[in-house]
Amino acid sequence: MKSNWLVGKTVLITGASSGIGRSLTEILIRTYSCRVIGIGRDEQKMINLKTSLGHLSDRFDYHLFDVSDQANWIDFSETISHDQTSIDILINNAGVMSRLTSIEHAGDFASEQVRSIMATDFLGAVDAIARLLPVIRQSSTPAIINMSSAAAFAPMPGTAAYSAAKAALKAYSEALASETRKRIYVSAICPGFVRTDLFRGQDEGLKDKRLRHFWMDxxxxxxxxxxxxxxxxxxxFPGAQAKFIYILVNLFGIHALDFFSFILRKAKVQLFSDVFD
Known part of the structure; x- marks a missing residue:
């Protein structure tokens, strides 16, 4: 297939209002003339994004709902079916880690908090795929892109629930890719640390300047x-950091995870301060 297969496609992106989701929206619209349907909960951020697109703003529409609620996906699928909206590419990007000001021990997480993370980071993507697959199949270039994480194969201290959700999404993506290999392009994206709302304000805690180079905007x-x-x-595996983590884990297994823990401890990242005794 030609390398410009993305041009002119209709793309649905969850978590489109900020971070990677917003950046993907802007690139796909500005560079590839895509139409993007954004899903999110913050209307002001959606309005700001649409405004920032200027004369291309008509290529962006949005819907406001919580992706972790299955009922919302049922309603949305009925809406696009009624409106005869086509979708070529689904990008499941929405995700949460913890709403706390610092990362906690795995044993400190309340079960409700774990369920909330799983509902957004994993089950929300599963529900989106289940409800939108009939529409996506109608495309000449159907694609499903799931935003997993390097944490799926290299879980960091204090991110047990998040890592578990991303590992589940990665495994789900790989199985789905095998099942639909000749009909639908399915991919799992495993980025490392990204400068988003989750880690904003943590730069001052990075005492090891070399570690800063691993963070990508x-x-x-x-x-x-x-x-x-x-x-x-x-x-x-976008970026040198994600590739480095993947290679180390494959070569050294659990010892690589111990190494990453050592780096975080020495770097004195404030976000992880409560994890280490």
Missing amino acids: SDRMARKIVKQMKRRKRQI
């Missing part, structure tokens, strides 16, 4: 993701 991350999407890669 969302615009740069999105460009790398789209580049690999054009090549229809089934697994995407």
Whole structure:
């Protein structure tokens, strides 16, 4: 398939109002003339995004709802069916880690908090796929892109629930890719640390300046993701950091995870301060 298969497609992106989701929206609209349907909960952020697109704003529409609620996906699928809206590409990007000001021990998480993270980061994507698959199948270039994480294969201290949700999404994506290989392009994206709302304000806690080079801004991350999407890669590890983590884990297994914990401890990242005794 030609490398410009993304041009002119209709793309649905969850978590489109900020971070990687917003960056992907802007790139796909500005560079590939896509139409993007954004899903999110913050209307002001959606309005700001639409305004920032200027004369291209008519290529962006949005719907406001919580992706973790299955009923919302049922209602949305009925809406697009009634409106005869086509979708070529689904990008499940919405995700949460913890609403706390710091990361906690795995045993400190309340079950409700774990369920909330799983509902957004994993089950929300599953519900989106289940409800939108009939529409996506009608496209000449159907694609499902799931935003997993390097945490799926290299869980960091204090991110037990988040890592579990992303690991589930990665495994789900790989199984779905095998099942639909000749009919639908399915990919799992596994980025490393990204400068988004989750880690904003943590730079001062990075005492080791070398560690700062591993953090990537969302615009740069999105460009790398789209580049690999054009090549229809089934697994995407955007950036040197994600590739480095993947290689170390494959070579050294659990010892690599111990090494990452050591780095975080020495770097004195404030967000992780409560994890280490």
